[in-house]
Amino acid sequence: MDFRIPEETQEIINALKQFVEKVVIPLEEENRTLLYNERNYYLEDGRRHQKVEELRKIVRMESAKGGFYTMFGDKELGGEQLGPITSLLVAEALNKHYPNRKLIDQVIIPSPFTNGLTPILKGLQPSLKEKYLPGISSAEETLCFGLTEPDAGSDVWGIKTRAVQDGDEWVINGTKQWISNAAYANYCMLFAVTNPELVAQRKGGISCFFVDTSWEGFNVDSIIPVMGSLGGDAAIISIDNLRVPHDHVIGKVDDGFTKAIHGINNGRLGMSGKCIGSAQWALKKAVEYSNIRETFGKKIGEHQMIQQMLAECAMDIYAARNMALHCAWKIENSDKTPAKEISMVKAYCTEMMGRVYDKAIQIHGGMGVSNELELEEGFRLARTLRIPDGTSEIHRRTVARRLLKGDLNFN
Ligand SMILES: Cc1cc2nc3c(=O)[nH]c(=O)nc-3n(C[C@H](O)[C@H](O)[C@H](O)COP(=O)(O)OP(=O)(O)OC[C@H]3O[C@@H](n4cnc5c(N)ncnc54)[C@H](O)[C@@H]3O)c2cc1C
Structure with a gap:
């Protein structure tokens, strides 16, 4: 058994630390009063201040230019597909040296739910990959993962958001809750019931849709402030007659849940x-x-x-x-x-x-x-x-x- 950190992983950690010291820490220091005072960091309604979002984006995009942002993404999506050992050790190193930092969190190590080349995107049609992946991998654009609802969290089979086919489109209605990054995301991987009979048997019947959050019918209603904070990252969203083209189903119809956990x-x-x-x-x-x-x-x-x-x-x-x-x-x-x-x-x-x-x-x-x-x-x-x-x-x-x-x- 060899418990040493692999050489390549150590090089990545060293390069990341240099990136943090050169790019992220100076930016944090310049903006300390904005980032480290919650009264400035959050707006009245609990959303992050626009300037905070701009800073997060700068770091994300610099990270993408440096090759860090997509390093854990699948090769078929354009990532480096570095494995779980590296992912674990990189996350450990960053948080050991720079914990509780405002611009590093969720930015350099993309969350598979909100940032970068999440494996769920493998289920996109080739033409849509061409259209959407460049913005996602350059970190210009971000995502959110809309599964949980007011009455369905751990038991995802209880979701009520419904998608009904109408010609070449699906019409979706429902409410989602606790959706991280929803207030800032460009796209949502949105889960809805497409076959209630299959859902009742817990055998499928939930589909995953790739949705542009600027489309009519996708509304961020409110932010949920969390433990001792004036704001938060997760939101409640309502889906009101949202029309989604059929080719924006991720993977197969009725098979969205396996995509969710895959x-x-x-x-x-x-x-x-x-x-x-x-x-x-x-x-x-x-x-x-x-x-x-x-x-x-x-x-x-x-x-x-x-x-x-x-x-x-x-x-x-x-x-x-x-x-x-x-x-x-x-x-x-x-x-x-x-x-x-x-x-x-x-x-x-x-x-x-x-x-x-x-x-x-x-x-x-x-x-x-x-x-x-x-x-x-x-x-x-x-x-x-x-x-x-x-x-x-x-x-x-x-x-x-x-x-x-x-x-x-x-x-
Ligand atoms: C900060 C934050 C960010 C989140 N981001 C996202 C996101 O981006 N997208 C998204 O879709 N969701 C997101 N979630 C939702 C999260 O996945 C759910 O909160 C979680 O799955 C629990 O669901 P719930 O809150 O409805 O609790 P419930 O499922 O109602 O559970 C209540 C309690 O019962 C327990 N419980 C439930 N079932 C069982 C059982 N069978 N046996 C024993 N105990 C049980 C639970 O452990 C819990 O203690 C986020 C949540 C938080 C807090």
């Missing part, structure tokens, strides 16, 4: 890498503080209870990192999707990040809950990440189901 594993690993990197940053801060802060005549790091918290953080990070690397290796070296392992990794890494931030805050005492150290921001993010992309419970359900079907393999 190919998002790298995204789940990317999220896990983010948690692993960010947790290491928080632990480093806790260790530094333990070595300087004194109480009762000695450094707090000399108190056994502080040592216990530090050691538990390290054990948690080490376990999460190794399980994620093993899972990435499994994905890279097998034709089968290791669903049990991906679920274990997503649930464990997001929960681990919460535990580590919680302890890091505790070790900092009052300073831990101040906004100044950015620990509270990471804690809020960790709390949030246990919900999107499959809740912790749904991932445990997947794991348990596999176990009960006899999958007791841990190799």
Whole structure:
């Protein structure tokens, strides 16, 4: 077994760090009062300020020019198709060195739901790939993924948005909720019921449509502010007699749900890498503080209870990192999707990040809950990440189901 970081991956990480230092950090510093004060960052209705969006776009497009933005995209879409091990290690490195940064998050490592060459786009007709991919891969344009609804989250078979065929077009009506980036996206991968009988049997009947968000009938109603923030990224959208040409169905009619889950594993690993990197940053801060802060005549790091918290953080990070690397290796070296392992990794890494931030805050005492150290921001993010992309419970359900079907393999 060789646990060293592959040379090519290390070179990518070094190049990315240079990019961040040269392009992103200076831009952040120039715009600190806009980016690091939520009263400036968000508008009254919870949307990001136009200037924030412009800055995000600059970073995205520079990243695309540097070849980073599309490096995890499939070759057939024009990407470099770098594998899950690299995706995991790159996400770890960025978040270990630059966590809680405004312009890096979701920009350099594209989310498969909102940015770049998401594998779902493989289902586009060739002529539409030609039309839409250049804007998406240059980062000029972004996406959103419209699946969840007010009455259907974990149980996607409960979606009610309906698409009815009318000649060469589909007419779609419904409401979507929690759709990340919807207020800024140029396109939406929109899911709707096309065959209610198949949906009732849970055998298909949901289709995925590629929709231009400027088309009449696609409306962003509101932004949902999240935990302790004045705004958010996710929106409620209403779909009102939206007409979509038949050739804009992604993949096959009635087969949209398999498209929805296909190919998002790298995204789940990317999220896990983010948690692993960010947790290491928080632990480093806790260790530094333990070595300087004194109480009762000695450094707090000399108190056994502080040592216990530090050691538990390290054990948690080490376990999460190794399980994620093993899972990435499994994905890279097998034709089968290791669903049990991906679920274990997503649930464990997001929960681990919460535990580590919680302890890091505790070790900092009052300073831990101040906004100044950015620990509270990471804690809020960790709390949030246990919900999107499959809740912790749904991932445990997947794991348990596999176990009960006899999958007791841990190799
Ligand atoms: C920040 C954020 C961004 C998001 N971005 C997107 C996006 O871009 N696009 C999109 O389509 N969606 C998005 N979502 C939605 C997300 O996928 C859902 O919130 C998630 O799937 C959970 O659905 P729900 O909120 O309806 O909770 P519910 O499904 O109603 O679940 C409620 C509770 O019940 C538990 N539960 C449900 N079923 C079971 C079960 N069988 N066994 C045990 N427990 C169960 C859940 O774990 C949870 O604790 C986002 C959500 C958030 C918070």
